[in-house]
Amino acid sequence: xxxxxxxxxxxxxxxxxxGKVECTLGGAATYFSVAAAFFTKVSLVAIVGDDFHxxxxxxxxxxxxxxxxxxxxxxxxxxxxxxxxxxxxxxxxLATELNVFADFKPRLPEKYRSSKYVFLANIAPDLQxxxxxxxxxxxxxxxxxxMNYWIERSNGDLRETLKHVDILxxxxxxxRELSNEHNLLRAAKQIFKMGPSTLxxxxxxxxxxxxxxxxxxxxxxxxxxxxHDPTGAGDSFAxxxxxYLAGAQSTSDAALRRAMVYGSVLGSFAVERFGLDRLLSLxxxxxxxxxxxxxxxxxxxx
Amino acid sequence: xxxxxxxxxxxxxxxxxxGKVECTLGGAATYFSVAAAFFTKVSLVAIVGDDFHxxxxxxxxxxxxxxxxxxxxxxxxxxxxxxxxxxxxxxxxLATELNVFADFKPRLPEKYRSSKYVFLANIAPDLQxxxxxxxxxxxxxxxxxxMNYWIERSNGDLRETLKHVDILxxxxxxxRELSNEHNLLRAAKQIFKMGPSTLxxxxxxxxxxxxxxxxxxxxxxxxxxxxHDPTGAGDSFAxxxxxYLAGAQSTSDAALRRAMVYGSVLGSFAVERFGLDRLLSLxxxxxxxxxxxxxxxxxxxx
Numbered sequence: 293x294x295x296x297x298x299x300x301x302x303x304x305x306x307x308x309x310x311g312k313v314e315c316t317l318g319g320a321a322t323y324f325s326v327a328a329a330f331f332t333k334v335s336l337v338a339i340v341g342d343d344f345h346x347x348x349x350x351x352x353x354x355x356x357x358x359x360x361x362x363x364x365x366x367x368x369x370x371x372x373x374x375x376x377x378x379x380x381x382x383x384x385x386l387a388t389e390l391n392v393f394a395d396f397k398p399r400l401p402e403k404y405r406s407s408k409y410v411f412l413a414n415i416a417p418d419l420q421x422x423x424x425x426x427x428x429x430x431x432x433x434x435x436x437x438x439m440n441y442w443i444e445r446s447n448g449d450l451r452e453t454l455k456h457v458d459i460l461x462x463x464x465x466x467x468r469e470l471s472n473e474h475n476l477l478r479a480a481k482q483i484f485k486m487g488p489s490t491l492x493x494x495x496x497x498x499x500x501x502x503x504x505x506x507x508x509x510x511x512x513x514x515x516x517x518x519x520h521d522p523t524g525a526g527d528s529f530a531x532x533x534x535x536y537l538a539g540a541q542s543t544s545d546a547a548l549r550r551a552m553v554y555g556s557v558l559g560s561f562a563v564e565r566f567g568l569d570r571l572l573s574l575x576x577x578x579x580x581x582x583x584x585x586x587x588x589x590x591x592x593x594x
Numbered sequence: 595x596x597x598x599x600x601x602x603x604x605x606x607x608x609x610x611x612x613g614k615v616e617c618t619l620g621g622a623a624t625y626f627s628v629a630a631a632f633f634t635k636v637s638l639v640a641i642v643g644d645d646f647h648x649x650x651x652x653x654x655x656x657x658x659x660x661x662x663x664x665x666x667x668x669x670x671x672x673x674x675x676x677x678x679x680x681x682x683x684x685x686x687x688l689a690t691e692l693n694v695f696a697d698f699k700p701r702l703p704e705k706y707r708s709s710k711y712v713f714l715a716n717i718a719p720d721l722q723x724x725x726x727x728x729x730x731x732x733x734x735x736x737x738x739x740x741m742n743y744w745i746e747r748s749n750g751d752l753r754e755t756l757k758h759v760d761i762l763x764x765x766x767x768x769x770r771e772l773s774n775e776h777n778l779l780r781a782a783k784q785i786f787k788m789g790p791s792t793l794x795x796x797x798x799x800x801x802x803x804x805x806x807x808x809x810x811x812x813x814x815x816x817x818x819x820x821x822h823d824p825t826g827a828g829d830s831f832a833x834x835x836x837x838y839l840a841g842a843q844s845t846s847d848a849a850l851r852r853a854m855v856y857g858s859v860l861g862s863f864a865v866e867r868f869g870l871d872r873l874l875s876l877x878x879x880x881x882x883x884x885x886x887x888x889x890x891x892x893x894x895x896x
Contacts, residue, residue, distance in 0.1 A: 379776040474681040477819045498800040501814070510814035510891055512803070517779045549894035583896055589812055590892050592851035594885055 294358075295538035297324050298337040298398050298423045299413025299437075299527075301344075301362065305373035305387070306567060308380060310520040316567040317348045319370060320413035320437070323524035326571045327531025327558040328411075329355040330579055331539035335404045337361035337423065341368040341392040351572065360401045365392040380522055380563075381497070400426040409538035411530060412436035412457070417450040424456050433543050435459035435492075435534060437526070443469050455487040458543075461530055463494045476501065477508070492533070492552070494526045494559075502552055506545045511552045512589060514560035514582065521566045525559045528571060532558030557582045596660075597840035599626050600639040600700050600725045601715025601739075601829075603646075603664065607675035607689070608869060610682060612822040618869040619650045621672060622715035622739070625826035628873045629833025629860040630713075631657040632881055633841035637706045639663035639725065643670040643694040653874065662703045667694040682824055682865075683799070702728040711840035713832060714738035714759070719752040726758050735845050737761035737794075737836060739828070745772050757789040760845075763832055765796045778803065779810070794835070794854070796828045796861075804854055808847045813854045814891060816862035816884065823868045827861045830873060834860030859884045 299321030306313050325334045334357045342364065352359050373387035398419055405428045412420035414437040424434060434457045442450050443466060450470075454460065460483055462470070470486075471479035480491045480503035490504040499512040533555030540547050557579055564570040601623030608615050627636045636659045644666065654661050675689040700721055707730045714722035716739040726736060736759040744752050745768060752772075756762065762785055764772070772788075773781035782793045782805035792806040801814040835857030842849050859881055866872040 381776075474683075475819060475821075477817050495800070498797070499812070499814075501817075503817075508817045508891055509894075510801070510817075511894075512801075512812035512814070515779050515803070515805075515810045515812075517777060519777075546895060550896060553894055553896070587894075587896065589810055590894075592811075592813075592855055592889075592892075593848060594852060594855070594889065 294333045294335050294407055295328055295409040295411065295534055296335045296337065296400075296404055296407035296423075296427070297321050297328070297411045297413060298420065299324060299415055300370050300393060301336075301338040301340050302370035302372055303343075304523060304567065305371070306521060306523055307374070308376040308521050308566075309378050311566055313566060317351060318372065318523060318567060320524075320527040322352075323527035323562065323568065323571070324411060324413055324531035324534075325352065325357045326355060326568060327528040327562070328535030328538070329357050330558070330574070330576055331532070331535035331554070332356070332409075334358065334535070335361060335407060337398045337400060337404065339363040339365055339392050339396045342366055343368050351568075361399075361404055363396075363399070365395070367392040374523070376522065380519055383522070398423050398426075408432040409534060410434045411534045412453075413527065413530070414439050417442050417446050417453040421449070421453045421456065424453075433458050433534075433537060435461055435530070437461050437530060438466065438470075440466055440469055451486060454483075457488055459490040459492060460488040461492040461494065461533070463496070463526065467491070467493050477503065490548070494529055496522070496525070500529065500552055500556060502548065504548070509549050509552060511556050511586065514556060514586065514589070516560060516564060519563040522563050523567060525562045528562035529555040529559035532556070553583055553586045554579070556586060596635045596637050596709055597630055597711040597713065597836055598637045598639065598702070598706055598709035598725075598729070599623050599630070599713045599715060600722070601626060601717055602672050602695060603638075603640040603642050604672035604674055604695075605645075606825060606869060607673070608823060608825055609676070610678040610823050610868075611680055613868055615868060619653060620674065620825060620869060622826075622829040624654075625829035625864065625870065625873070626713060626715055626833035626836075627654065627659045628657060628870060629830040629864070630837030630840070631659050632860070632876070632878055633834070633837035633856070634658070634711075635660065636837070637663060637709060639700045639702060639706065641665040641667055641694050641698045644668055645670050653870075663701075663706055665698075665701070667697070669694040676825070678824065682821055685824070700725050700728075710734040711836060712736045713836045714755075715829065715832070716741050719744050719748050719755040723751070723755045723758065726755075735760050735836075735839060737763055737832070739763050739832060740768065740772075742768055742771055753788060756785075759790055761792040761794060762790040763794040763796065763835070765798070765828065769793070769795050779805065792850070796831055798824070798827070802831065802854055802858060804850065806850070811851050811854060813858050813888065816858060816888065816891070818862060818866065821865040824865050825869060827864045830864035831857040831861035834858070855885055855888050856881070858888060
């Protein structure tokens with residue numbers, strides 16, 4: 293089942309104690325699409341400038357990612373530069389240049405409009421809503437990300453968009469800021485009143501937590517001895533999560549639990565190397581092996 | 595199988611947004627013993643002053659806690675006062691009065707000396723070692739806690755004690771400080787060189803992680819909507835963990851995983867109410883029910 297994603301395709305400059313790159317393919321929708329394409333066909337909606345490199349287009353094309361919805365505009369691609377601290381637990385943004393993204397108005401190709409699984413990566417909430425409106429009927433599953441910037445500056449728009457999604461997938465601090473509750477269970481209750489019926493909290497090195505009507509499900513982060521670059525970990529998580537569900541065509545509790553595991557698997561691979569590198573060399577068999585490793589990491593018998 | 599514990603029996607003054615108590619029974623060995631006594635017979639080694647209340651002695655006596663090793667000295671009990679922040683995630687120590695604890699020299703009653711399961715709660719590492727020396731032969735399992743204070747001020751003594759234990763059970767920041775490694779897997783490798791073959795990292799609201807030759811096992815913290823008081827959570831975790839193993843007379847991988855779960859169960863109950871209150875009203879059936887709830891929280895099928 294095809295999975296629609298809207299978000300950023302960007303160039304990143306990254307610095308971590310493990311290296312430095314001046315300009316590498318990045319952006320939430322890129323990480324999401326590459327991760328999700330291991331499980332299902334992805335329909336990408338994004339915008340790039342005329343500096344978008346044919347080699348980077350080929351990276352997307354040779355996977356099961358449909359780029360008919362990748363708009364070309366004159367100008368430069370969205371650009372982000374960031375530096376990570378020694379332990380990768382802190383990040384400084386050095387530059388954010390919206391470029392062609394500043395005037396992005398997502399338009400869905402006709403064939404995308406029947407998508408049943410939709411992911412709205414972190415962009416302005418009114419654009420997220422525009423995308424949902426272009427989808428015919430109600431998707432089987434609509435999920436979204438957001439960030440503190442929109443919680444603070446576009447709260448009304450964000451609240452309006454939240455009414456139309458099933459799953460909100462954000463980090464701890466965003467969860468607390470949006471709900472005005474420190475405790476994540478109480479935060480989930482507040483968020484359920486806003487629209488979503490499922491909250492997925494991404495907690496970085498502590499893993500992820502899902503709260504819905506069935507209760508709570510937790511999955512740890514995969515322990516890595518030497519993570520290299522956290523960029524795109526959350527988007528890769530989202531890609532693994534939504535990709536699995538769309539591929540399995542299920543939103544049962546058991547499928548959602550597996551989606552949490554596959555999200556964590558993809559997130560863990562993403563941080564192993566710089567930028568997209570590890571996801572680009574990844575094989576399906578490695579995903580399955582790591583998913584089994586997640587069982588070993590968490591399973592017990594009473 | 596009897597479980598030996600040495601540590602503090604104290605009076606605590608506690609303040610949190612949920613209330614305030616001026617003087618309540620506390621101390622690491624108290625929380626540990628009460629938690630462990632749900633699973634096995636506990637032999638307690640500690641010291642109290644002449645202000646130790648008969649009602650508090652009765653609390654220990656009416657459980658399967660042997661207090662022959664509870665020394666009486668003239669003076670006052672160890673006293674600790676602390677205040678928690680609004681979200682319980684920060685703690686200020688308002689007072690630490692060692693009192694009779696300052697001259698504590700643990701002496702094991704003869705019948706304690708054949709203990710096969712030993713827990714050295716957070717006290718000076720030379721005292722921890724003295725206790726181990728009084729145990730006849732090699733225990734089947736010796737575990738210990740410690741804290742930043744000893745890592746910084748008694749590092750040599752601590753290193754000597756570490757050579758003689760199987761399990762080190764500490765929190766994230768202590769793990770990082772002791773090993774001089776931020777990454778917990780690399781930290782575990784450093785700690786294995788010091789003696790222990792198993793590292794259990796207590797991560798508060800993020801749960802706990804065990805690293806040993808079998809690999810890594812993670813258990814989340816039980817999600818609670820309204821925790822009241824984190825005092826004693828780590829010691830209750832240790833009590834549940836060691837109590838389960840001593841009761842089951844096993845140190846197999848499967849038993850250690852269950853011990854992690856029972857540790858988390860006891861830790862989660864400890865924080866539900868002020869001080870020891872919840873552990874004192876707890877029933878064995880509630881422990882089993884919550885352990886099953888931990889399955890629901892973590893289990894998935896690929």
